[in-house]
Amino acid sequence: MKTELQKCLDGEIFNTSDKEIQKIIHNARRLTKDYNLLKSTDSEQRLEILTELFGNIGDNVNIDTPFYCDYGRHISVGNNVIININCTFVDCNKIEIGNNVLIASNVQIYTATHSTDVNERLVANWEAKSGLPFFRTFAQPIKIEDNVWIGGGVIILPGVNIGENSIIGAGSVVTKSIPANSVAVGNPCKVIRTLSNH
Secondary structure, eight states: OOOHHHHHHTTSOBOTTOHHHHHHHHHHHHHHHHHHHSOTTOHHHHHHHHHHHSSEEOSSEEEOSSEEESSSTTEEEOSSEEEOTTEEEEOSSOEEEOSSEEEOTTOEEEOEEOOSSHHHHBOTTOOGGGSSOSBOBEEOOEEEOTTOEEOTTOEEOTTOEEOTTOEEOTTOEEOSOBOSSEEEETTTTEEEEEOOOO
């Protein structure tokens, strides 16, 4: 029988109130609080916390504060990555960030989602004593490939893949995957130009 965490990673409806999941979330809250309180010059301790928080972290990674995430362990970061001020990663499912990636301030990455059908989204005859949430949640992974630049205030929604070398314009809401070598902007985010990266 699958654990709730495995259901989460498999893209199935999962219980967000599950004890194992709540333990992971509370640990991430503790670590991000500690991280956000550190001096920006305390690089050794910052790296120690990020190494404990994330599933994987490469070399030359700078994550500015404040930074927030849900689980932490589902985030994988490559080499030479900058994540600027006030970014939020809801990593119920995996968030993979490649090498040489620039993520500007106020970027939000959401793997969690809910059905648009109200009858599927909400639990009928829900009672608090059930120990279950009154809503149903599932999550889809997000991947940001090598050499991508994500502009300020971008929102990336569940299941999105952003292809290598692409640029997402500031303020965009990325609802669908963006191919490699593209400049994409808007809400919903659409490709406006193809780059010739040789």
